[in-house]
Amino acid sequence: MPTATTTTTDLKALARDMRVDIIRMIEAAGNGHPGGSLSIIDILAVLYWKFLKHDAQKPDWECRDRLILSKGHACPALYAVMAYRGFFPKEKLLTLRKLGSPLQGHPDRLRLPGIEFSSGSLGQGLSVGLGMAVAAQMDKAAWKTYVVLGDGELQEGQCWEAFMAAPKFKLDNLVAIVDHNNGQIDGPVEQVMGIEPLADKLRAFNWEVQSVDGHDLAAIEKALAKAQKGGGKPHAIIAKTVKGKGVSFMENNIAWHGNAPKKEDADKAVKEILHG
Amino acid sequence: MGKATRESFGETILEVAEKDPRLVVLDADLSKSTMTQAFMKKYPARHLELGIAEQNMIGVAAGLALSGKVPVLTSFACFLIGRLENIRVSAAYNKTNMKLVGTHAGIGIGEDGTSQMGLEDVAAMRALPNMVVLQPADHEETRQAVRWMIEHEGPVYIRLTRQKMADLHGPGYKWAFDKIDVVFEPAKKPAKLTATIIASGGPVPHAVEAAKGLEKKGFAVRVANASTLSPFDGEAIARFAKDSQRLVTVEDHNVNGGLGSAVCEAVCEHGAAVPVVRLGLREFGESAAPEQLYEKYGLTAAAIAEACLKNIG
Numbered sequence: 001m002p003t004a005t006t007t008t009t010d011l012k013a014l015a016r017d018m019r020v021d022i023i024r025m026i027e028a029a030g031n032g033h034p035g036g037s038l039s040i041i042d043i044l045a046v047l048y049w050k051f052l053k054h055d056a057q058k059p060d061w062e063c064r065d066r067l068i069l070s071k072g073h074a075c076p077a078l079y080a081v082m083a084y085r086g087f088f089p090k091e092k093l094l095t096l097r098k099l100g101s102p103l104q105g106h107p108d109r110l111r112l113p114g115i116e117f118s119s120g121s122l123g124q125g126l127s128v129g130l131g132m133a134v135a136a137q138m139d140k141a142a143w144k145t146y147v148v149l150g151d152g153e154l155q156e157g158q159c160w161e162a163f164m165a166a167p168k169f170k171l172d173n174l175v176a177i178v179d180h181n182n183g184q185i186d187g188p189v190e191q192v193m194g195i196e197p198l199a200d201k202l203r204a205f206n207w208e209v210q211s212v213d214g215h216d217l218a219a220i221e222k223a224l225a226k227a228q229k230g231g232g233k234p235h236a237i238i239a240k241t242v243k244g245k246g247v248s249f250m251e252n253n254i255a256w257h258g259n260a261p262k263k264e265d266a267d268k269a270v271k272e273i274l275h276g
Numbered sequence: 277m278g279k280a281t282r283e284s285f286g287e288t289i290l291e292v293a294e295k296d297p298r299l300v301v302l303d304a305d306l307s308k309s310t311m312t313q314a315f316m317k318k319y320p321a322r323h324l325e326l327g328i329a330e331q332n333m334i335g336v337a338a339g340l341a342l343s344g345k346v347p348v349l350t351s352f353a354c355f356l357i358g359r360l361e362n363i364r365v366s367a368a369y370n371k372t373n374m375k376l377v378g379t380h381a382g383i384g385i386g387e388d389g390t391s392q393m394g395l396e397d398v399a400a401m402r403a404l405p406n407m408v409v410l411q412p413a414d415h416e417e418t419r420q421a422v423r424w425m426i427e428h429e430g431p432v433y434i435r436l437t438r439q440k441m442a443d444l445h446g447p448g449y450k451w452a453f454d455k456i457d458v459v460f461e462p463a464k465k466p467a468k469l470t471a472t473i474i475a476s477g478g479p480v481p482h483a484v485e486a487a488k489g490l491e492k493k494g495f496a497v498r499v500a501n502a503s504t505l506s507p508f509d510g511e512a513i514a515r516f517a518k519d520s521q522r523l524v525t526v527e528d529h530n531v532n533g534g535l536g537s538a539v540c541e542a543v544c545e546h547g548a549a550v551p552v553v554r555l556g557l558r559e560f561g562e563s564a565a566p567e568q569l570y571e572k573y574g575l576t577a578a579a580i581a582e583a584c585l586k587n588i589g
Binding site for chain 1 (some may be wrong): 299364369
């Protein structure tokens with residue numbers, strides 16, 4: 001269960017430690033996606049410590065809130081959060097991407113309890129979250145559904161089908177969080193295929209939209225708190241983030257989208273994360 | 277003439293919905309054609325109209341399934357496999373308990389032409405692990421298959437006809453998942469039958485007609501109905517291979533990847549030595565009356581009978 005007493009200072013330290021784990025697990029795997037994992041870790045930390053009702057001992061508890069990591073390639077961040085919240089021992093993090101590991105290269109719900117949806121094929125998560133939110137609405141259940149999307153992912157047409165559909169069903173129990181780090185494999189998002197003006201587009205689609213600094217824990221918490229309120233509209237939070245956040249040579253450097261650090265770079269990254 | 281299997285489906289989900297509150301139906305602007313209108317009227321709170329946006333519908337169904345509902349989504353077969361990758365991930369890989377109903381199978385739809393015809397859907401769905409693929413051939417079989425589908429835990433694809441289908445099975449019929457059933461056995465059986473016809477869906481009645489006609493001419497031909505296409509009853513094929521001079525497959529679908537392929541795979545995997553003649557599409561269809569298309573593309577009783585007898589080079 002979320003620990004309401006976790007302070008922003010505690011959470012900051014936790015996020016820092018989880019950044020180290022992200023680097024170490026991707027280093028051990030020899031491949032993976034550090035950039036997008038580092039950009040969402042603060043968002044996931046606030047979600048898992050402040051908002052998501054869950055029970056790590058009973059991951060399928062039916063009253064739990066649901067979280068779908070639609071940008072599945074950033075799963076090292078999700079695995080770190082899950083390990084810290086007790087879904088599995090932290091030692092398991094170093095099995096990422098290894099034969100037989102429940103920590104698949106992209107999340108796999110059948111291999112890792114606590115994963116709500118096996119993602120990795122971009123564009124599908126918001127539709128699935130929408131289906132979950134409809135189910136909760138039908139059952140008059142109080143649990144909420146959170147979907148974390150990438151900004152490049154929004155180039156997928158299916159996202160817009162889902163953006164169009166959610167307001168029709170008045171799903172104010174659905175929260176879409178866009179990790180707006182403006183980086184994707186072929187270059188800056190706005191250059192590859194622009195999505196701006198994103199907030200205006202989502203408002204035009206009848207969503208409640210907030211924009212927030214995706215690394216400011218207090219600001220993220222405030223935005224998520226606001227998104228708890230009903231109002232009959234689905235909530236979107238556009239989190240302005242930095243790809244590779246916390247490691248100077250990875251920040252905004254697309255070379256680190258899907259590239260594992262070797263030992264020397266990993267050590268350097270960890271030192272920076274811990275000591276600035 | 278009996279009912280179109282899409283009609284039998286529409287009636288059956290209404291009955292099932294009464295007892296099973298988990299059932300939710302999703303449509304993408306084709307409910308009039310996929311026969312879910314009656315459900316929509318009777319259970320508006322359990323019906324989701326998602327507009328012409330099939331990939332979103334597939335994802336929404338997955339989310340419902342992951343939250344304890346049994347979503348049944350409908351569209352034309354061709355439009356569903358147009359979103360194959362969504363089905364691959366959201367339905368098959370996630371092993372979600374969702375049911376995909378693809379109507380308007382094959383050239384049997386007639387005048388609307390190729391873009392509306394499901395002609396490759398079985399091939400695509402059969403390639404997906406975890407996905408059950410069903411194609412019932414008449415009213416009674418559809419009723420039982422649909423009921424089974426709702427009870428079964430896991431993703432199921434069911435392929436249905438637009439056209440009306442003759443009743444093959446009586447009310448005492450007991451449909452069995454994963455089993456090919458013999459719908460016509462010749463009265464006199466020589467050591468080796470001239471052929472066993474394995475048919476699925478639309479052309480099954482034509483296969484029976486062909487076998488009956490051949491019997492009058494002194495040829496012993498059996499007709500088997502393959503209503504479960506994945507997993508496939510290879511054991512039955514191996515048995516037919518032993519007592520038949522040839523196997524003839526008949527499907528309103530491309531022969532590659534569909535029933536014809538499934539039978540050839542079973543023959544090879546069981547080490548059987550029997551020729552297989554595959555009837556079905558090898559190209560796209562076109563617009564015309566369904567009967568004209570069955571004639572042109574070789575799915576009539578006459579064409580099936582010819583395939584049972586013709587010299588195999």
